[in-house]
Amino acid sequence: MKVVLIDMDGVLVDSTDTWLAEYRAISGDSLYPNQLKTYNFDQYAKHPKLVWKALSSGNVFRKSWPCRDAISGFQHFCDLFDVYVVTYVHESVPDGAQAKTEWLAHHCPDFPSQDIIFTKHKHMVRGDYLIGENTTNLDKWLEAHPNGKGFLIDQPYNKNWSHIRCKRVNTVLDALMIAQEDL
Numbered sequence: 001m002k003v004v005l006i007d008m009d010g011v012l013v014d015s016t017d018t019w020l021a022e023y024r025a026i027s028g029d030s031l032y033p034n035q036l037k038t039y040n041f042d043q044y045a046k047h048p049k050l051v052w053k054a055l056s057s058g059n060v061f062r063k064s065w066p067c068r069d070a071i072s073g074f075q076h077f078c079d080l081f082d083v084y085v086v087t088y089v090h091e092s093v094p095d096g097a098q099a100k101t102e103w104l105a106h107h108c109p110d111f112p113s114q115d116i117i118f119t120k121h122k123h124m125v126r127g128d129y130l131i132g133e134n135t136t137n138l139d140k141w142l143e144a145h146p147n148g149k150g151f152l153i154d155q156p157y158n159k160n161w162s163h164i165r166c167k168r169v170n171t172v173l174d175a176l177m178i179a180q181e182d183l
């Protein structure tokens, strides 16, 4: 069975929306996700330190909603492929791994928590596909896995990137539609 690696933030979970809402509440700054042009969110903020404080203080992850069509797409992937969730917990979020495990258990109760791989180094994890929204991670993973294919979930901050082995899609469900043709 083909192995599919699926990122959480910006792919399954709309954590950016919750994170910036928390930032706006503590900073008074009016920064919204569509203003982010790169992955360095703090560079668009009037109070960069508060961006990181917002992430650590507010239980951002537990309050976040799924991305559009992410859960149905994820469940179809689990039916057809060998799926691992590959995700990173930022140092500023002490209970982030616990929060992410609980979030997934709540939204995808059939998914085994031992199939979540916590790492910053996604390129170290073998698979046939990586679904992510972080272009740095996709670049490194596609280089490390010359036969691997990527799906980039379209986000305001990843517009200016492409790769010959990666398809840009709007949702995890859209990625599923394409990946299942490869079965």
Ligand SMILES: [Mg+2]
Residues within 6 Å of the ligand: 007, 008, 009, 010, 011, 132, 133, 134
């Ligand atoms: Mg991500």
